Amino acid sequence: MELDKGLVSGSMALLVMKLLEDGDMYGYQMVEELKKRSDDTFHLKAGSLYPLLHGLEGKGYVSAYEKEATAGKPRRYYHLTKQGHSVLQEKEESWNLYACAVRKVLKGGVCSYGT
């Protein structure tokens, strides 16, 4: 079953920032890591990621620095700033609230998020 593209909207910034919480990463690595951590559910495209990263950098949520790789092109590492950390927390809470509300509509029951 193909993942409905419409559903993916909006939460990519959250996911990418979440990855950076565990340590600095370069773009290509994030694509791989996201695939791995989601059990092959998310296939973020390079053409989606790089503009997203530039946007986050422009807002001051991440900072970037170049670093030589042992082989191949130099890598551009991204680091989650202090502001980025606080924005990430807000985004996580926002996601929980949203997912919880969807569950309420779909399952008709209550939903305490934290679960």
Place this chain on the structure above:
Amino acid sequence: MELDKGLVSGSMALLVMKLLEDGDMYGYQMVEELKKRSDDTFHLKAGSLYPLLHGLEGKGYVSAYEKEATAGKPRRYYHLTKQGHSVLQEKEESWNLYACAVRKVLKGGVCSYGT
């Protein structure tokens, strides 16, 4: 806390169709019902709903019929078609898969959806 608009993307069709599973409804009623069932989290705008409904009708997922109200303007009721039912099931499964994958990335653990 304002609900991050970016997160809302894509799942409105799912939610609206889910409402129709319980019986035919008219547009204005859906806005109210969605607000109620989500504990005041979703505030779907009329300008978002009606184009969405027309789209679903065009795809054959819902059918529509006019009905006089006891007072005021006549209401346009929407009905979930057989095809709509099957699309709804796919969309629900797709949502579960997606929400589950997000949880994996955020909480770092496993996730059996059905929970």
Place this chain on the structure above:
DNA sequence: AATTATATATAGACAGACTATATATGTCAA
């Protein structure tokens, strides 16, 4: 008489993710 709630509808703006394309290097197989 004016405002608010009910009820539907469209045009235009905007944001997020996509595809397609471009660049550049290293490895591996034919």
Place this chain on the structure above:
DNA sequence: TTGACATATATAGTCTGTCTATATATAATT
């Protein structure tokens, strides 16, 4: 040695979904 593939970043243009703003119309309330 040539081509294919994986690594790595980047931008232009497109598409889709939701938004705001606006329009129409009727009934109830103030």
